[in-house]
Amino acid sequence: MMNRKQHASKGLPKATVIRTPRISLRWCAELLLGLTVHRLNLRYKETLLGFGWILLQPVSLTIIFNYIRRIAQIPVENVPYPLFTATGLISWTLTALIVSQSVQSITGHATLLKRISFPKIILPMSVLTASLVDLGVMTLLLIGLFWYYKMAVPVGAFLVVVPLSVHLCFLLGLSCILSLVVVFLRDIGHASSALLQIWFLASPVFYPSSMVPKEFALLSKWNPMTGLIEGYRSTILFGQLPEMSIFGPAMIISFLVLAIGLFLFAKLEGNLADLL
């Protein structure tokens, strides 16, 4: 690895570090894989339901929202309501999982950070890769619902890669920011579950974003989950790309969050071991 840190010289001379066998990318990939498998192991080993746990929440919430819908009379066009909610729930659960785990991703690996030198971004990335497995399990719910309602998956459903890739960029950025902030402010970890709940209700998981009242339209528009969830819906359920007026703000916010996250990581990476 060639790593040169230069400090703006004010009183102290600058620091230079030169290391010759560079850290190989393949090794990084293996480390990422090792940490991912370990993370999944921790979550599912010696549990009764195993991967069933990850399905439990979206399945039960889909049922509950089906019940709430009758009370609240939420209109949904041409699509069975459970399918409508499930797409929202699955994308939301991915966000929630990553937020709740990234707050631990650096502080929980303090021993690793103090022991070896590696690109620290692997830690938030391993949260993301482990959650991709969860996402895979959760799509079973979607497949089951498509089968139950005897609906054909639209041809354009492959377009889901568009919202998915934007979503992953957003989550990587968010994961970077959160994992770093917790190093300085440990209480963010406790606050995150409360904030997640508010964010959940503010996102169009069980209602369409078109129902949001005018007063909250601006907030809803710039909530990245609005664009992402609507993006998933229009691709998975209708096989169409989302409308830019809804999806555009989500893209802008996502790339902005990713840029901030990567910038902070580049800035603080070298000091992390001293801060823990």
Next chain:
Amino acid sequence: MAPRHSSELIRFSGVGKRFSRLQGAKLLSNWGFWRDELGPNWFMALDGIDFSITTKGKRIALIGANGSGKTTLLKIIAGVTQPTYGTVVVNGRVVPLLELFAGIQTDLTGRENIYLNGIVLGMRRHEIESKFDEIVAFSGVSKFIDMPMKHYSQGMMMRLSFSIASHIDADIMLVDEVWGVGDAEFRKKSLDRLEFLAKKGLLMFLVSHDLEMLRRMADEAFWLQNGKIMLHGPVQKVIDCFLQKPPSGTPAAS
């Protein structure tokens, strides 16, 4: 830039390392975190370290009182922490044996730990596979290899983690008090292993407070005090000087 330094294994010139006395959110208020100034909230763990090592197979002891900067020096070599100023050149693969148990995940079995810990310490998967039997044989815990490590005894954990670390093809090894635990038999075995690795050309940094052990193990020694190198030379001479001057005393002119 690399070719110019290729003959050197390690070079430190004018290296300093600054730590903050504040932690957490208060660190942000320590404005010098962003600027390079030395205020009352900072202290220097290392201050102007200069040395260069060109020959392979040396065993270098680091001695000094607690808090004299030994571990910080090792951590900078390992790349775990960055120097605040100065130049550090490290040519070669570094294996850190700092905090021996740190890499052990007690929920995983011995076998899984060899893979995870091996990768963490810088081995590639195919390397681990080719050395797997050797590692298990050396550790002597082959009967328990598929058992979760939380059921291992301290000694068994130590054996396995030492075995993993000492089977890595490295150029530089950093050893921080690893022989503190383990039974007499394994202690001897691990010391023999370190000696064998040194003969193969591994540059080794040894940190210990067991001076007699260092006299036997090391060739050269650094005496660190208050983040500065007090004396550098053959191990016998440095330890003799170190014993004459109590570590708590004022810096002597050497």
